[in-house]
Amino acid sequence: MAARLHIYPSREEVIDRARQLILDKAEAAIQQRGRFTLALSGGNTPKPLYEALAQESQPWERWHIFWGDERFVPADHPDSNQGMARDAWLNQIQIPAENIHPLETEAATPAAAAAANEAHLREFFAAASPQEWPRFDLMLLGMGEDGHTASLFPKTAALQVCDRWVTVGQKADQPRLTLTIPVLNQARCVLFVVAGADKNPILQEIFADSSAVAASYPAAIIQPEGELLWMLDGEAGAGLGQNGLN
């Protein structure tokens, strides 16, 4: 499905629109399937979104929270994506502990952690065969200045992994855990939330350049069968047309 791109004047409005979209997707998923499976992104951009969600009144017992990626650090480490989302949101709401599915980093090595987390996901999604893929209701993603998303960094081996659900990403010398491209592309809806002028050059390449280089950026490789929505603030989206949301 083609990307729908919308550019909002301010970062605050992007966060508010993203919040509303998440609530809309949650309501629909719960009505249709009895639960809402949401995978979170890390970094700085989504923190105010998580803080806004902490103010909502929702049937949290129907929500299941996952992460698209995680730094290979303990949950109480300042770099932990899990830790950031718990502090900003999950510790403020009545959600059953078993509904929170972090990418655990307790294994001895990143590869062992990737395998252990994949086993948990396969059990949750009741995957009957190795060829099955999980279908998250909503995959929330950010994008780095280099075009990475989740912990899928340009020119890394993780981009070639197409037979696993979870693999090891590599940011320079920092190992990470990340869902793989096939898993991201299986999501019913992928929502990129990107803000700031520093992201504009790479967005110009991704959206205004049909070259193979632009298509090679990890964020550009995310082409789900379901919905693909980009929500940008004015700085990130400067010079880009918009074809999207009302």
Ligand SMILES: O=C(O)[C@H](O)[C@@H](O)[C@H](O)[C@H](O)COP(=O)(O)O
């Ligand atoms: O673990 C992470 O850091 C994220 O999952 C990563 O993919 C993030 O979305 C981008 O790096 C953008 O980060 P900012 O929002 O901080 O710019």
